[in-house]
Amino acid sequence: MASPFEGPVQSLVDELGRLPGIGPKSAQRIAFYLLKAAPEDANRLARAVVEAKERVSWCRRCFNFAEGELCVYCRDDRRDYALLCVVEEPRDIVAVERTQEYRGRYHVLLGAISPIEGIGPEQLKIRELLARVNDEGVKEVILATNPNIEGEATAMYLARLLKPLGLRVTRIASGLPVGGDLEYADEVTLGRALEGRREVDA
Secondary structure (H helix, E strand, O other): OOOOOOHHHHHHHHHHHOOOOOOHHHHHHHHHHHHHOOHHHHHHHHHHHHHHHHHOEEOOOOOOEEOOOOOHHHHOOOOEEEEEEEEOOHHHHHHHHHOOOOOEEEEEOOOOOEHHHOEOHHHOOHHHHHHHHHHOOOOEEEEOOOOOHHHHHHHHHHHHHHHHHOOEEEEOOOOOOOOOOHHHOOHHHHHHHHHOOOOOOO
């Protein structure tokens, strides 16, 4: 079937369609927006993409995004070296930081164990995690992988590796969202909420 648009337009739609979460219609809408935008706006976006690809790499310590050798969290000497939060992706750090409850360091696995997708432990930054635990005086590892099948499998695998090292290994609690109704909670979520219950201060 012939492409509905001229060469460069179809190429732009195709490339936008390869982005996660962008379907064919969204790709067309974004492409048309960019084509109608002022040249300086489109050029600014293009420059931002090129500059990010040229200047941003992985932090050599935690595998977060970094401009230079270390990311902003690894460069911050005020953060607690003894506390290490393990997440799947750099975007998860943003979510944890938004809570303003955590002042330790991070380690990004760059994925989760998923046999269906052919991702095993050797494809993740697990060897590097174990090296950090040994070298950096870590006392507690918080497993903050996603509460899905892959995230749970990854957390269980890491717990089996870390527990024999004499560390405190904890898992983030998962349960009911604030503002949610019990009747709409699935049994797994409600079960987790019951397991993670705490004393109520009167």
